[in-house]
Amino acid sequence: MLGIDSKTARITWTVFLVLLLIDLAWMARTTLFVFTIALLLTYLVHPLVELAKKVLPPKWPASVAPALVYAAGLVIAIGAALVIGTQVAAEASQLAGRLPELLRQRDHMLENYLPAILRPYQDQIASALSGQLETGKEMLLPALSAVGKGLLSQLSSLLYVVLIPILAFLIELGLGDIRGAVVALFTRDDHQQLAHNIVGDVDVLLGLYMRAVFLLALATFTSHMLVFGLAGVPYAVLLAGVCGLLEFVPVVGPLSGMVIVTLVAAFSGYPHVGGLIVFFLLYRLFQDYVLQPYLYSAGIEMHPLLVLFGVLAGEQVGGITGMFLSVPLLAIFRVIYRRSFGAREI
Numbered sequence: 042m043l044g045i046d047s048k049t050a051r052i053t054w055t056v057f058l059v060l061l062l063i064d065l066a067w068m069a070r071t072t073l074f075v076f077t078i079a080l081l082l083t084y085l086v087h088p089l090v091e092l093a094k095k096v097l098p099p100k101w102p103a104s105v106a107p108a109l110v111y112a113a114g115l116v117i118a119i120g121a122a123l124v125i126g127t128q129v130a131a132e133a134s135q136l137a138g139r140l141p142e143l144l145r146q147r148d149h150m151l152e153n154y155l156p157a158i159l160r161p162y163q164d165q166i167a168s169a170l171s172g173q174l175e176t177g178k179e180m181l182l183p184a185l186s187a188v189g190k191g192l193l194s195q196l197s198s199l200l201y202v203v204l205i206p207i208l209a210f211l212i213e214l215g216l217g218d219i220r221g222a223v224v225a226l227f228t229r230d231d232h233q234q235l236a237h238n239i240v241g242d243v244d245v246l247l248g249l250y251m252r253a254v255f256l257l258a259l260a261t262f263t264s265h266m267l268v269f270g271l272a273g274v275p276y277a278v279l280l281a282g283v284c285g286l287l288e289f290v291p292v293v294g295p296l297s298g299m300v301i302v303t304l305v306a307a308f309s310g311y312p313h314v315g316g317l318i319v320f321f322l323l324y325r326l327f328q329d330y331v332l333q334p335y336l337y338s339a340g341i342e343m344h345p346l347l348v349l350f351g352v353l354a355g356e357q358v359g360g361i362t363g364m365f366l367s368v369p370l371l372a373i374f375r376v377i378y379r380r381s382f383g384a385r386e387i
Contacts, residue, residue, distance in 0.1 A: 074362055079208035081369070083216065084244075085251040086110060090213060107213045111206060125278065132279035136305070220244070235380060242376045250369055253336035258288035260332060261295075261324075265302075268320055274302070275309040290364045292352050295325065347371060 066073060086107075093106035212219070224236045262285030269277035280302045287294035299321045307314050351371045355363030 070362075075205060076208060077366065079205045080212055081247065081251050082205060082209040083212045084247040085255055086114065086209065087213065087216070087248060088252070104214060107210060111210050111213075115206065125282070128278045129282050132276040136276050136279065139309075239377055239380045242380065243373055246372055246376060247369060250372065253333070254289055256336055257328065257333060258285045261285045261288050261298075261328070264324065269302075272313065272316070272320075274306055274311060274317065276305060280305060290352070290361065291368045292349050293356070293364060295328075299325075 089110045090107045093110050094103075097106055097109075220240050223240055224233050227233045227236050262281050265284050266278055266281035268274075269281055274280065283301055284295070284298035287298040290297070299318075303314060303317060303321075306317055311317070348368055348371070351367035352364050355365075355367030355370075357363070
């Protein structure tokens with residue numbers, strides 16, 4: 042009819058729907074990101090919920106255990122914000138006030154820290170550094186000022202801080218139903234079994250990944266805060282917090298943290314920048330070859346080149362958000378591929 046092939050029309054319609062869904066997802070990316078963070082928070086807290094269910098009396102309602110766990114987590118988070126957040130805000134405010142002055146000390150820093158082998162290129166390095174510092178100042182000043190004034194004073198930030206734990210709690214209550222709904226999307230028994238296996242693997246993977254990343258970030262923040270404090274590094278708590286947060290961004294995040302801390306210390310006149318660099322190198326060796334393999338255990342191993350590709354591609358697609366989500370998404374795709382490929386082989 043009218044020269045339109047029905048098969049071609051179905052394919053065209055399917056492609057159109059897929060593109061439409063992608064476009065809608067992109068327009069709603071902020072909302073999807075909030076729900077994704079809530080889902081990852083659910084997997085982070087889920088083992089504690091399961092432990093609480095084993096400890097509490099069996100007759101109690103199923104919602105009591107997650108309610109107690111999330112209430113305890115909220116109390117701990119508020120306490121940490123009051124104890125540590127106050128110091129971070131004070132140091133951020135101080136650094137924001139001194140940043141323009143520190144950036145003007147470019148030539149003095151190069152004279153003190155530039156190796157002799159690079160002295161002939163000092164003018165070129167100074168020119169390149171000026172451009173980077175001006176860009177950094179445009180980005181850092183608003184961020185530091187916001188932290189110094191207290192991010193929770195901003196309505197949008199407060200909304201997300203409150204909304205994400207609530208969503209995570211609701212997801213925890215319906216986690217079993219969500220798993221069942223995903224499996225029920227398929228009608229054939231073999232497809233349902235495959236979906237069941239994939240969902241089970243993804244459950245284990247996301248739980249393992251979130252717990253590992255959280256513990257790595259906590260270990261980084263704690264160790265850096267202690268070392269920076271004992272060594273007299275300026276803005277110790279703030280810089281340790283930056284390094285801890287950047288642990289959530291694979292590969293690029295820890296390197297960026299090292300660069301930020303080194304530059305801030307150098308511009309602030311800290312006399313032991315070399316010792317600071319040695320500490321960073323030793324800590325990275327310990328984390329990359331001891332702590333990280335122990336926490337990751339088995340299940341999310343990926344080639345470093347694949348991780349780096351995912352991080353860089355994620356940055357181009359979604360900025361910091363894309364970098365953070367790149368590794369878990371790659372790991373999920375890897376699970377789907379391996380399960381599907383294994384199923385076809387059988």
